[in-house]
Amino acid sequence: NNEDMKSICFFISYTKDNHSEDMPMIKDLIQIFDKLIIVTNKKITIQGAVVMVMPNLGYDFGFLYRAINQYDISSYNKMAFINNSNILVKGRSLINFFKWGQTNNSNFYGITDSHEAPRGIKSNSYHIQSHLLVFEGHAKQLLFDFFKQIKFERFFAVKDENKLRQAIINECEIGLTQFMIKRGENPRAMYTARTITPKYRQRININTHVHLWEQLIMEGYPLIKKKIVTGEWSPILSNINNKHKYI
Helix, strand or coil, X not given: CCCCCCEEEEEEECCCCCCHHHHHHHHHHHHHCCEEEEEECCCCCCCCCEEEECCCCCHHHHHHHHHHHXXXXXXXXXXXXXXXXXXXCCCCCCHHHHHHHCCCCCCEEEEEEECCCCCCCCCXXXXXXXXXXXXECHHHHHHHHHHHHCCHHHHHHCCCHHHHHHHHHHHHHHHHHHHHHHCCCCCEEEECHHHHHHHCCCCCCCCHXXXXXXHHXXXXXXXXXXXXXXXXXXXXXXXXXXXXXXX
């Protein structure tokens, strides 16, 4: 991996109010990438970033699909796709993750992976979690091939929110990793369920962002889910009061 290759990041910032809680992450990404595109449903002006405003269709993958079809990414060798379901842990940066990415010998990688299978899915559910994905080299073209193969635009017509969300998880989040594997890519994650779950005597197919949220941060993980910060996940979390140390 060449240090001076050009990099682009699509940051999907869907919001119901304003972008204030995303600002630390946005500022971090401006430092890391040659080009940052903020794809959002609400207009925002930020020095050092390009903003694309579009309605929410097909969730994060819908934002990404439309963005990469509207923006010429051919001159970029590294492309990241990050959504705003997390905030940066106080005092941390994503720089270490991207440094790790330069040495991991993979064209398709992310920060966490999962063996969690949605109800009713019997096939291999291993996937790189889509809140942070990176595509390099040939994997960038494979992303376009993937969207074509699953005929992504049909999702724009699905009106039932729950059906749509489930279809995006099954076909896009899990489907994308499986598509990459079948085409010879070697997906990698910096924090793998295989290494972290046995350490804390947990099953491999748990949601580590819920059950091991604090342990992940103690291992160096730089992010925390917004649903932990807002309290939405409080009923299912252990050591919930510790969250104030990290935000």
